[in-house]
Amino acid sequence: MSAAYLLAETSFGAIASLLIFFAMFIGIVVWILVAGRSGRWARDARIPLDDDKPVTPRSTDSQGTKR
Amino acid sequence: MTAFAHNTPSGNPAGFPSGSGPLLERFSYDDDIVRKFLLATILWGVVGMLVGVLIALQLVDSYFDLSWLGSKWTSFGRLRPLHTNAVIFAFAGNAIFTAVYYSSQRLLKTRMFSDVLSRVHFWGWQLIIVAAAVTLPLGMTQAKEYAELEWPIDIAVVLVWVVFAVNFLGMLATRRERHLYVAIWFYIATVIAIAVLYIFNNLVMPASWTKSYSIYAGVQDAFMQWWYGHNAVAFFLTTPFLGMMYYFLPKAAERPVFSYRLSIVHFWTIVFLYIWAGPHHLHYTALPEWASTLGMLFSLMLWMPSWGGMLNGLLTLRGAWHRVASDPILKFFVVAITFYGMSTFEGPLLSVKSVNALSHYTDWTIAHVHAGALGWVGFMVFGMIYWLTPRLFQTPIARQSWVGLHFWIGTIGILLYIIPIYAAGLTQGLMWRSFNAQGVLEYPQFIETVTVLIPFYWIRVVGGSLYLAGMILCGINILMTWSKRPSTYDVPVYEAPALARGFREAPIPGPRLPENSVPHFVRKIDVFAQLRWHRKWEGMPLVFTVLVLLAVVIASLFQIIPIFARKSDIVAIATVTPLTPLEVAGRDIYVEEGCVNCHSQMIRPLRAETERYGEYSKAGEFVYDHPFLWGSRRIGPDLARVGKSLPQAIWHVRHLNRPTDTTPGSIMPPFPHLLDETLDFNVIGNSMDALRAVGVPYRDEDVANAAASARAQAAVLAQQIDAEKGPAGTEDKRVIALIAYLLRLGTDLDKPLTVPTASPTLPPVVTGGSQ
Numbered sequence: 010m011s012a013a014y015l016l017a018e019t020s021f022g023a024i025a026s027l028l029i030f031f032a033m034f035i036g037i038v039v040w041i042l043v044a045g046r047s048g049r050w051a052r053d054a055r056i057p058l059d060d061d062k063p064v065t066p067r068s069t070d071s072q073g074t075k076r
Numbered sequence: 077m078t079a080f081a082h083n084t085p086s087g088n089p090a091g092f093p094s095g096s097g098p099l100l101e102r103f104s105y106d107d108d109i110v111r112k113f114l115l116a117t118i119l120w121g122v123v124g125m126l127v128g129v130l131i132a133l134q135l136v137d138s139y140f141d142l143s144w145l146g147s148k149w150t151s152f153g154r155l156r157p158l159h160t161n162a163v164i165f166a167f168a169g170n171a172i173f174t175a176v177y178y179s180s181q182r183l184l185k186t187r188m189f190s191d192v193l194s195r196v197h198f199w200g201w202q203l204i205i206v207a208a209a210v211t212l213p214l215g216m217t218q219a220k221e222y223a224e225l226e227w228p229i230d231i232a233v234v235l236v237w238v239v240f241a242v243n244f245l246g247m248l249a250t251r252r253e254r255h256l257y258v259a260i261w262f263y264i265a266t267v268i269a270i271a272v273l274y275i276f277n278n279l280v281m282p283a284s285w286t287k288s289y290s291i292y293a294g295v296q297d298a299f300m301q302w303w304y305g306h307n308a309v310a311f312f313l314t315t316p317f318l319g320m321m322y323y324f325l326p327k328a329a330e331r332p333v334f335s336y337r338l339s340i341v342h343f344w345t346i347v348f349l350y351i352w353a354g355p356h357h358l359h360y361t362a363l364p365e366w367a368s369t370l371g372m373l374f375s376l377m378l379w380m381p382s383w384g385g386m387l388n389g390l391l392t393l394r395g396a397w398h399r400v401a402s403d404p405i406l407k408f409f410v411v412a413i414t415f416y417g418m419s420t421f422e423g424p425l426l427s428v429k430s431v432n433a434l435s436h437y438t439d440w441t442i443a444h445v446h447a448g449a450l451g452w453v454g455f456m457v458f459g460m461i462y463w464l465t466p467r468l469f470q471t472p473i474a475r476q477s478w479v480g481l482h483f484w485i486g487t488i489g490i491l492l493y494i495i496p497i498y499a500a501g502l503t504q505g506l507m508w509r510s511f512n513a514q515g516v517l518e519y520p521q522f523i524e525t526v527t528v529l530i531p532f533y534w535i536r537v538v539g540g541s542l543y544l545a546g547m548i549l550c551g552i553n554i555l556m557t558w559s560k561r562p563s564t565y566d567v568p569v570y571e572a573p574a575l576a577r578g579f580r581e582a583p584i585p586g587p588r589l590p591e592n593s594v595p596h597f598v599r600k601i602d603v604f605a606q607l608r609w610h611r612k613w614e615g616m617p618l619v620f621t622v623l624v625l626l627a628v629v630i631a632s633l634f635q636i637i638p639i640f641a642r643k644s645d646i647v648a649i650a651t652v653t654p655l656t657p658l659e660v661a662g663r664d665i666y667v668e669e670g671c672v673n674c675h676s677q678m679i680r681p682l683r684a685e686t687e688r689y690g691e692y693s694k695a696g697e698f699v700y701d702h703p704f705l706w707g708s709r710r711i712g713p714d715l716a717r718v719g720k721s722l723p724q725a726i727w728h729v730r731h732l733n734r735p736t737d738t739t740p741g742s743i744m745p746p747f748p749h750l751l752d753e754t755l756d757f758n759v760i761g762n763s764m765d766a767l768r769a770v771g772v773p774y775r776d777e778d779v780a781n782a783a784a785s786a787r788a789q790a791a792v793l794a795q796q797i798d799a800e801k802g803p804a805g806t807e808d809k810r811v812i813a814l815i816a817y818l819l820r821l822g823t824d825l826d827k828p829l830t831v832p833t834a835s836p837t838l839p840p841v842v843t844g845g846s847q
Contacts, residue, residue, distance in 0.1 A: 034380070040605060041338045041384075053614075054332035056257040057323050060182045061570035063253040 100571040101252070105181040107565070109194040111468050113174040114461060115558070116202060118551045120170060121457070123209075124162030125544040131155050132540050134745070135711065136533045138735070141745035149213040151745040152711075153670025157224040158212040163449065164222060164312065166205045171457040172316040173201070173240070176263050178464060179323040180247055183257045185572050189246025193239050200236035204229060215668035216286045219703050220301045222308050223277050227288045230278045237274070241267045248617035252572045255614040258339040262319030264621050265347055269311035269628045277304030281702075283766035284759070287664065291770045294698025295362055295646055298706055299639045302357040303632065310350035313448065317456050318346075321389050321413065324460050328405050334391035340610055342384030347624060349378050351631040356427035359436060360680035361706060362695035364645040367635060368429070375427035382420030389413040404480040408459030411487060415451025419444065434509070437676060437710040439529070440501030443494045450490045450543055458482065458550060465557050470565055474556035478549055486546040492539025500532035509684035517687050522713040527741045649696035651827040654772045655820065657760045658786040658793075662817025664763060665810055666705070669747065676707035677716040677821065690717040691825060700772045712744055717822030725793055726800035728815045750811040751803065755790070757783040789816060 016022035056064050133140040134152045142150040177194065181187060188194050207229050211217075217224040225233065244267055248256070256264075277300050280288035290297050326333050333339065355363055355371030390413055393400065400406045422444050426435050435441060462479050466472050473479065507525040510518040519525050587599035588606075613620050639645070655663060666672070679685050681692040693716050698704055722728065727738060732750055735742035761782040768774045778785075787807075793816055794807035806812050 037341065041335055041341060050336035051332065053255055053257065054326075054336045056183055056253065056255070057179070057259070057326050058330070058332060061185065061568075061572070063185045063572050064255070 099573060101574050102569050102571050103185075103187055103252075104567045104569050106188050106191060106194060107178070107468055107567075109188065109191075109198060110174055110178045110464070112198050113170050113177060114464060114468060115554070116198070117167060117170040117174055117457065117461065118547075118554055120162060120166030120205060121547050122544070122551055124159060124167045125540070125547050127155055127159040127162060129537065129540045129544050131159055132533065132537045135743055136530060136537060138743055138745050143746050143748065148747070148749045149215075151669065151747075153673045153745070154213050154215055156670065156673045157217060157221075158209060160222060161208050161212065161224060162205070164308070165208070168313060168453050168457070169201065171453075171460065172266070172312070172320075173197070174464070175316065175320040175323065175460060176244065178468075179259055179319070180244065180263065183253065183260055183323065184247050184251035185253045185570070186247055186250045189243045189250060193243040193246075197236060197239045197243060200232065200239065204232050204236060207232070211286070214286075215670070217667060217670065218278070218280060218288060218290065219667040219670075219672050219705060220277065220290065220297075221305055221708060223274075223301065223304060226286055227278070227280050227282055228285060230274075230280075234271070234275060237267075237271055241271065245617070245621065248621075251617075252574060254575060255611065256617060256620065257322070258333070258336065258343065259319040259322040261343050261614075261620065261624075262315045262322065264617070265343075265624050265628075266311050266316045266319070268621060268625050269307060269315070269347075269351075272625075272628055272632070273304045273307050273311065277301060281766045281770045283762045287763070287766075289763075289766050289770055290703035292702070292704075293771065294701040294704050295364070295695045296639055297702065297704040298358055298361065298363060298698075299355065299367065299635070301704070303351075303354040303635070306354040306357060307351055309448075310346070310353075313453050314350075315346070317416075317453060318385050320456055320460060321385070321409070324456075324463055325389055325392055325409050325413075328403070328409060328459065328463050329393055329396050329399070331392065331396060334388050334394065337607065338384055338388045340607060342381040342388065344627075345381035346378070346385070347627045348631060349374050349381065351628055352635065353378060353427065355635070356432065357708065358706075359427075359429045359432040360682065361678050362693050362698065364639075364642070364695075367639060370635065372427050372429055376424045379421060379424040382423075383417060386413055386417035386420070389416075404483045405459050405462050407480075407483050408455045408462070411483075412452050412455035412459060415447055415455065415490075419448035419452060422447070433680070433682060434505045435501065436680075437708070438501040438505040438508075439497045439532075439709075440505065441709065443497035443501055446497065447490070447494050450486075450493060454543070455486065458486065458546075461550065461554065465554055469557050469561045471557060471560045471562065473553065474560065475553050478553045482546045482549050482553075485542050485549065489539045489542030489544075489546060492542060493536050494539075496532035496535040496539070500529045503532075504529060508688070509682070511684070517684065520688070522688075523739050523741050526711070526743060530743075646695040646699065648699065649694060649825070650829055652697055652699065652824045653827075654700045654767075654774060655817070656785065656789055657764060657778070657782040658789040658813050658816045659820050660763050660767065660782075661755060661757075661760050661786060662813035662815065663705075665750070665814045666817060667703075669814075671715075672705045672707045674707075674709065674711035674744070675713065675715045676710050677714065678706035679714055679716045685714070689714045690720060690822065694825075697824065700767075702767060702770050702772065712742075715818065715821055719819045719821040719823040720826070721822075723819060724800065725797050725815050725819065726802040728818055729797055729802045729806065729811060732811055732814070747811075750814060751806065751809055753810045754808050755786075755810045755813050757786050757808075760786050786813070793819075 016025075052064060130140060130150075131152055134155070141147075141152060177188060204225075208225055211226060211229065212224060216226045218226060244263065248260075279291045281291055282288045290300075292300050322333055322339065352374035353371055355367040356375045357371075359368050359372070361368075390410070393406070393410065396406075400410055425431055426440070426444060462473065504525050507519045507528070512518045587603050589599050589602055591599075613623070677693070679689045679691070679693045686692055697716075698706075729751070731738040732747045734746045734748070735744040761779050764772075764774050764779045764782050768779065790807045790812045793812055794805070797806050797812075798804055
């Protein structure tokens with residue numbers, strides 16, 4: 010029984026992909042909600058709140074980019 | 077116009093060194109152009125919604141078609157495109173430009189690229205709107221939804237859009253903020269995708285300055301139209317409004333967006349998935365099934381990124397919900413985002429084939445669209461207008477209490493619009509498919525399924541009028557505020573360093589997880605999941621723009637190439653031949669009067685439809701159909717086989733003259749002018765020439781003899797009408813052409829098969845449906 014047979018001719022492929030993609034989806038949701046609101050994200054998210062001061066204006070000083 | 081004391085950023089001698097820091101540049105924002113777009117938004121909002129209320133009244137009673145005033149320019153078929161174009165391109169369009177011009181300058185810390193381009197954009201767009209408002213009632217239309225404008229206006233739209241694109245993308249080059257904020261990504265997607273969609277759906281062959289034919293035919297034209305139509309929803313009514321949400325909601329709530337990471341994920345999924353979803357508008361039509369299925373699946377997937385956007389909006393208000401109770405601006409935004417969530421749940425639902433079999437062609441679609449348009453688009457715009465007004469006009473809003481009043485009038489208006497129209501859609505859809513115990517259609521007369529809707533349509537008039545009243549209240553409030561503006565606006569000058577050249581993004585850090593603690597691929601995923609690569613893109617607008625363009629174009633080609641390349645999808649039918657010259661003229665009148673807005677020409681292979689209308693429609697029947705006229709809503713019955721079901725010319729004369737004469741209770745507008753106006757036989761050749769250029773196999777002599785052939789067919793048909801005791805002298809009237817076309821519809825399948833010749837020929841001049 011080849012892998013190709015398993016994937017194409019049985020419901021194994023359909024069920025396996027359903028499980029894989031569902032797990033992936035849940036993983037992405039958890040990853041977004043748990044870890045998405047810290048570090049550089051918090052800083053970029055503030056860009057609209059200040060009308061005139063760039064948040065990340067320059068580069069030559071590495072301070073501006075390392076965080 | 078306000079005088080500005082602004083400084084150009086580049087090579088500015090006023091830039092001065094400040095201490096040991098970098099050279100600072102001085103700049104100010106152009107709010108004058110934002111004020112212009114804001115006022116235009118309100119003006120066109122009132123106009124577009126007023127036309128909406130008028131056509132809602134027309135569906136209650138054809139009295140409101142105003143034909144008793146002698147007007148043929150105000151029938152439903154001509155005004156419905158005016159309403160949709162006005163609210164989409166004029167109201168929502170100007171609102172988008174308001175948002176982009178205000179927020180991009182501040183998010184990028186730079187002035188718009190060019191003040192001249194800004195003004196060319198503004199006045200060009202308003203001129204296009206005026207041109208649309210004049211030409212659509214005159215019947216100049218390409219007959220494709222939201223793409224009705226004829227080709228000279230299309231060219232103007234593309235040129236103005238290019239001006240906008242240069243002005244916008246130019247800002248990305250002169251920006252002082254290194255990283256592009258999420259709202260800017262959505263604006264980029266809008267600028268790029270709309271250009272691609274608009275150009276490729278509007279490719280036409282002109283027959284004159286005011287008439288053209290789509291270069292695509294039948295199935296392919298239908299596919300292109302809904303690839304465009306659905307993505308107009310995606311990239312005109314969704315992405316720019318999500319950009320608006322990502323800027324104005326944090327501003328109004330005074331807190332940053334909930335999750336930047338979520339915005340990355342839902343931005344790219346929306347860009348990748350939306351473009352595939354168009355075919356869900358064509359379930360059970362002659363579109364090949366693989367395309368239909370793909371459209372359904374991608375629509376289902378779209379549910380998740382859409383709700384990602386909704387959640388990111390709603391959760392931005394975490395910890396600020398108490399302010400929603402007292403701040404009508406936040407109320408507008410919260411209800412808008414809630415409607416976005418409902419519409420983007422309902423959209424995937426409606427794209428499921430078995431649901432669509434019920435909902436398609438009914439008012440359910442109209443209710444769905446208006447939940448999105450009035451709830452999401454309209455309320456986002458109102459929230460933005462009220463937030464911007466005191467800032468733009470630099471004075472407190474004239475009547476603060478009216479803002480809350482507008483919110484409640486608008487909300488009740490939406491509910492009174494959508495609830496009865498959902499009920500109307502379900503009622504009609506269920507009546508169409510209802511069989512009695514004997515297995516016969518329970519409501520065989522189409523008109524029975526129309527008159528039952530009239531009470532619902534009355535409630536819609538009330539709901540729509542309330543929504544319009546809110547819009548007018550908003551307009552008066554803003555005008556009162558405007559009248560209290562200062563004599564000169566304060567234009568603050570800001571200082572910021574220019575972006576340094578030779579910038580290097582910090583290198584992508586290595587894995588955070590210690591070696592050997594986890595499998596190697598987990599460490600790789602961890603590095604990927606830090607999204608530093610995306611941060612790099614955010615600092616490279618050109619790369620970002622190209623990536624968006626690639627996402628849109630490649631996904632499109634996955635569907636477009638097979639639609640055009642797979643010959644087996646469109647099986648030719650030997651007896652299907654091009655229209656005769658008179659029928660071509662009749663089809664032009666059908667397009668001009670906007671018949672397609674209420675009548676489909678596409679019988680689905682469902683028992684209820686074949687019982688009611690006859691044999692289901694085949695792809696091969698539409699190979700000469702430029703543009704396709706399948707329609708999307710059956711306010712009246714399907715006409716794909718009307719030549720078979722109603723073959724008497726005299727019936728059509730009476731029906732077109734006054735529909736209630738043949739169909740008591742009909743809400744169709746009367747077309748008495750068609751019986752009076754003389755048909756211009758001499759332009760038919762031009763039309764056939766243009767059709768020939770897009771692939772309809774007319775011969776030189778067919779084109780040369782077009783007028784004579786049309787007159788001959790008209791004479792025979794007029795004699796028949798005369799003999800049936802109809803009005804005399806119809807042989808040179810426009811009605812004769814339209815009737816010739818109607819009598820031809822659906823009859824090709826039954827024609828005897830003639831021996832095919834080397835070059836396809838026109839059928840002999842026939843006497844319409846009397847054969």
